[in-house]
Amino acid sequence: MTLPVPVLDDRDFDQLLAELRGRIAVFTPEWTDQGPSDPGITLLELVAHLGETLLFRFNQIPDQTRLWLLRLLAVPPLPARRATGLVAFTAGRLAGPPPAVPLGTTVQADAVPFRVGNDVTVFPIAVTAVVKTEVDEPTDALLHDELRRLADANDLDLADVVTYEETVLGPDPTTLTDDQLLDVGPAVDRCLWIAVHAGPGTPGTTDEQRRALLDRSGPLARTPITLGIAGDAARPGLGDVAPCPGEIPPEPAPGAPDSSLIWEVTGVQGTDRVLFPVAVAADSTDGLRRSGVVALQLPAAHLSEIGLDPPPDPAAPVDPDEAADRAGVGRNAPPALADGPPVLFWLRAFPREGVPEIGRLRWVGANAADVEQVAQAPPELLGRGHGLSHQELGLANAPVVAESVQVQVQEDGTDWVDWTVVDSLAASSPDDRHLLLDAGAGRLRCGDSVRGRVLPAGAAVRALGYRHGGGRRGNVAAQALTQVADVGAVTVANPLPTGGGEDPEPIDRALERIPGELTRHDRAVVADDFRQLALVPGVGRAECLPRFDPRTRDRDAAGVVTVIVWPTEDPRHPDAPLADETLLRAVCARLDARRLVTTELFVVPATYHPVAVSVGIAVKPGYSTIGVRRWVELVLRQYLSPLPPFGPEGQGWPLGRRVHGPELEAAVLQVEGVEFVEALEVADMATGTPAPGPVLLAAWEVPELVEVTVVLGTPPAAGTGTPQPVPPTAPAPVPVPVPRSEC
Numbered sequence: 001m002t003l004p005v006p007v008l009d010d011r012d013f014d015q016l017l018a019e020l021r022g023r024i025a026v027f028t029p030e031w032t033d034q035g036p037s038d039p040g041i042t043l044l045e046l047v048a049h050l051g052e053t054l055l056f057r058f059n060q061i062p063d064q065t066r067l068w069l070l071r072l073l074a075v076p077p078l079p080a081r082r083a084t085g086l087v088a089f090t091a092g093r094l095a096g097p098p099p100a101v102p103l104g105t106t107v108q109a110d111a112v113p114f115r116v117g118n119d120v121t122v123f124p125i126a127v128t129a130v131v132k133t134e135v136d137e138p139t140d141a142l143l144h145d146e147l148r149r150l151a152d153a154n155d156l157d158l159a160d161v162v163t164y165e166e167t168v169l170g171p172d173p174t175t176l177t178d179d180q181l182l183d184v185g186p187a188v189d190r191c192l193w194i195a196v197h198a199g200p201g202t203p204g205t206t207d208e209q210r211r212a213l214l215d216r217s218g219p220l221a222r223t224p225i226t227l228g229i230a231g232d233a234a235r236p237g238l239g240d241v242a243p244c245p246g247e248i249p250p251e252p253a254p255g256a257p258d259s260s261l262i263w264e265v266t267g268v269q270g271t272d273r274v275l276f277p278v279a280v281a282a283d284s285t286d287g288l289r290r291s292g293v294v295a296l297q298l299p300a301a302h303l304s305e306i307g308l309d310p311p312p313d314p315a316a317p318v319d320p321d322e323a324a325d326r327a328g329v330g331r332n333a334p335p336a337l338a339d340g341p342p343v344l345f346w347l348r349a350f351p352r353e354g355v356p357e358i359g360r361l362r363w364v365g366a367n368a369a370d371v372e373q374v375a376q377a378p379p380e381l382l383g384r385g386h387g388l389s390h391q392e393l394g395l396a397n398a399p400v401v402a403e404s405v406q407v408q409v410q411e412d413g414t415d416w417v418d419w420t421v422v423d424s425l426a427a428s429s430p431d432d433r434h435l436l437l438d439a440g441a442g443r444l445r446c447g448d449s450v451r452g453r454v455l456p457a458g459a460a461v462r463a464l465g466y467r468h469g470g471g472r473r474g475n476v477a478a479q480a481l482t483q484v485a486d487v488g489a490v491t492v493a494n495p496l497p498t499g500g501g502e503d504p505e506p507i508d509r510a511l512e513r514i515p516g517e518l519t520r521h522d523r524a525v526v527a528d529d530f531r532q533l534a535l536v537p538g539v540g541r542a543e544c545l546p547r548f549d550p551r552t553r554d555r556d557a558a559g560v561v562t563v564i565v566w567p568t569e570d571p572r573h574p575d576a577p578l579a580d581e582t583l584l585r586a587v588c589a590r591l592d593a594r595r596l597v598t599t600e601l602f603v604v605p606a607t608y609h610p611v612a613v614s615v616g617i618a619v620k621p622g623y624s625t626i627g628v629r630r631w632v633e634l635v636l637r638q639y640l641s642p643l644p645p646f647g648p649e650g651q652g653w654p655l656g657r658r659v660h661g662p663e664l665e666a667a668v669l670q671v672e673g674v675e676f677v678e679a680l681e682v683a684d685m686a687t688g689t690p691a692p693g694p695v696l697l698a699a700w701e702v703p704e705l706v707e708v709t710v711v712l713g714t715p716p717a718a719g720t721g722t723p724q725p726v727p728p729t730a731p732a733p734v735p736v737p738v739p740r741s742e743c
Helices: 013-022 039-058 061-073 141-153 205-212 300-305 320-326 507-512 514-520 527-531 580-594 625-639 659-667
Strands: 084-091 105-109 111-116 125-134 161-170 192-197 225-231 261-270 270-276 278-281 291-299 344-351 359-368 368-372 375-377 381-382 390-392 406-410 418-424 435-439 444-445 460-468 492-493 541-544 560-567 600-605 606-621 672-683 701-712 734-737
Touching: 013 039, 061 514, 084 111, 084 225, 084 359, 111 375, 141 161, 192 205, 192 359, 225 368, 261 278, 261 300, 261 320, 270 300, 291 368, 344 560, 359 527, 381 390, 406 625, 514 527, 527 541, 527 600, 560 580, 580 600, 606 625, 606 659, 625 659, 625 701
Parallel strands: 161 734, 418 435, 560 600, 606 701
Antiparallel strands: 084 368, 084 492, 105 111, 111 368, 125 161, 125 192, 192 344, 225 291, 225 359, 261 270, 261 344, 278 291, 375 460, 381 460, 390 444, 406 418, 406 460, 435 444, 541 560, 606 672
């Protein structure tokens, strides 16, 4: 196998000579005789020959020299990314106050540590997420009469009624398919309802459990409930992504409520059912638009009034039939759960007017926390200063979180003085106590007395503490986080796998960036700059579309740059990988710091155009029919793949390139064992109805092979097995639960 040899400068003798001759008119315009016999031309040919020889030797530099060139250019390999996820805590049966899990607590999956990102008070509660999903009116005569009776009992006209049924989110999020997720968007009332139950094993009746939990002097009066929300893994579309906010995106004030959602809790005042407003203490979900944790503070003044029904009045007992008729009827009434444990009270969330609807949810849980795959390092002594320029000191753990490193130097032998870790020493003065950090390698470097101070000779240097972690090892499976440090009587579990962890950039990929770094000087100006700078860990491919606005599909939008990224892998969509919001934000952060101020930047996932392929082949004698058919299918999937090293030219399928049958026939004929292609048909599946013929793609699209059929002989029509989408229906005004047939 021939090993690839990188070429740093590929100019040859003719190119060098042409460049030298081109400078004659600029520097010596009086030189007019440039024939081959001219002595000056002979000298230029000699210089070009010597230059070609030097370039040949230059291209033979060893890897060690190239690594030193990386250091000289200050182009370190891109650091590792840390995995994130959600966990839920549960407590055993305790007589005292509920236990608290503070911010910074360590939870572990075997030897992989994670850090809890928010305070959690572990209340003895469990939750169930429910939406009111519209269904057709019952056609059975008895059930229709029951629906009419239910409408009359609530003084409603049957024409103003919409029937619904309760859709409950499944308990195991890892087994839910896409059509089993809880879709809040088409709910008849636009609301997400969350039923709060007593936790497993909580003693007492439902009323006793409610009074114990909602005691005005109890912890719930001053401590918020933390709910974990895991959104759908479905990725945003091309027009759903907002422009990158800038190098320093604006962040809301700590504890500020999200203005896009309204949260309420059910309660009773006298004999009337009411909804009390709930304050949002913290929200990492951006209004339920991504996975995270919402901290809800119940109204302390109305704790005793929170619940479903008024307390029983012996003088005026409640008619059970009348209560059943009222259950679940109306826009502000919670769903009438037929199964499950008793409900203490209901929470509901709905978007304000003009705000996008809540999307699909995979998991909702109580006592939840965000976690990140980092560990807290104890204080450590790094060494002593030498009084020399650019002295380096190493931390015991790497990679490290740059903003968490705190360094002190014992300058006069007694007092410890803080030194600041900075990204660059270029703006440092000779008196600045600044240290440069290589987060990936975990190494600190001082200045040279011109840009930053040097470490005083003999002065001790220590790190008070820092966080470290990152890499693919943080991508652990569901239910793998089972250990809690320093918190007793509490168990933990992660309902979904953690994700987002990526290893540092390989050295060979960093070396490939040397020519580009010399050209762009860490700035994104032309399209190739954006494409190369977008290749952060986790990105398998990036493309740049200048002057393309994804919101309007305008291809001549001045000042707009759109970068399309593909992840290195997507287990749920292996043939059509889509970047999630975490990866899009990471690319945004890298490009925002390097783009021009006048550039409006969009980082978007790929847009796929569904296609189907049907091919009939003839197999050569002596070859396995099944094996050749499977090999042809694999070749077609790889040929239409968007990721390197597949595609027509090894760089993934080009943007906007049409899918043409004869081109795919040529790829199929390369398979050993194929004698000839009987026929090959390509169909466009974008409209749901197969449209035979070449599939034309927009400039921002790549194909997604949704169906491939490989047979012997004449193939069937392409795309005949694709299901048709079901159009949504419009809701009616008043939600009413549909009557059920009971045995």
